[in-house]
Amino acid sequence: MGLAVWCEDEAGPFQAIPHPGSHWQPEGRPTTQPHEYVREGTIKVLTLFHPATGQVRVRPVASTTNAILHRWLRETLEEIMAALPAAEIPGDPTVTRGLWQAWQDGLSVRFTLPEQLPPLRVLLVWDNLAGHKTPEMIVWLCQHGIMPLYTPLGASYRLSFA
Numbered sequence: 767m768g769l770a771v772w773c774e775d776e777a778g779p780f781q782a783i784p785h786p787g788s789h790w791q792p793e794g795r796p797t798t799q800p801h802e803y804v805r806e807g808t809i810k811v812l813t814l815f816h817p818a819t820g821q822v823r824v825r826p827v828a829s830t831t832n833a834i835l836h837r838w839l840r841e842t843l844e845e846i847m848a849a850l851p852a853a854e855i856p857g858d859p860t861v862t863r864g865l866w867q868a869w870q871d872g873l874s875v876r877f878t879l880p881e882q883l884p885p886l887r888v889l890l891v892w893d894n895l896a897g898h899k900t901p902e903m904i905v906w907l908c909q910h911g912i913m914p915l916y917t918p919l920g921a922s923y924r925l926s927f928a
Contacts, residue, residue, distance in 0.1 A: 770850060771817060774892040776830040778810030812838050832897040853885045869913050880908050887911035
């Protein structure tokens with residue numbers, strides 16, 4: 767169908783500690799830390815991955831609350847959508863709705879599609895966190911031609927032990 771596929775995930779926390787390697791301090795001068803450095807602090811990252819090209823969009827954050835994740839996701843997906851070829855003008859609304867519904871076939875939990883649907887342009891694959899299913903976020907995604915698809919519960923956990 768020519769849809770762009772993007773995968774979203776959050777990672778962390780990672781410890782913010784210095785790692786061995788080359789340094790940029792002047793020769794003969796002691797190593798210093800930037801003023802923002804907090805010993806043994808942590809950082810998390812938000813990621814959007816495009817499997818077809820290997821492109822990754824990453825944002826370091828202090829926490830991954832819904833407010834932070836959803837704002838970044840909306841901004842980043844709007845940039846991605848702007849770079850896509852122009853959307854085809856929707857023809858028959860029944861056909862457009864049918865394309866959206868086809869992606870829900872076989873799902874154990876479906877969400878209600880809004881009455882007005884734009885052409886389907888992006889599939890967003892992400893995990894099954896409750897925050898990914900807020901009505902405001904789902905409606906925003908649908909209004910922008912983005913179909914959210916959720917990985918099965920425990921899928922990432924199971925894959926790590928395969």
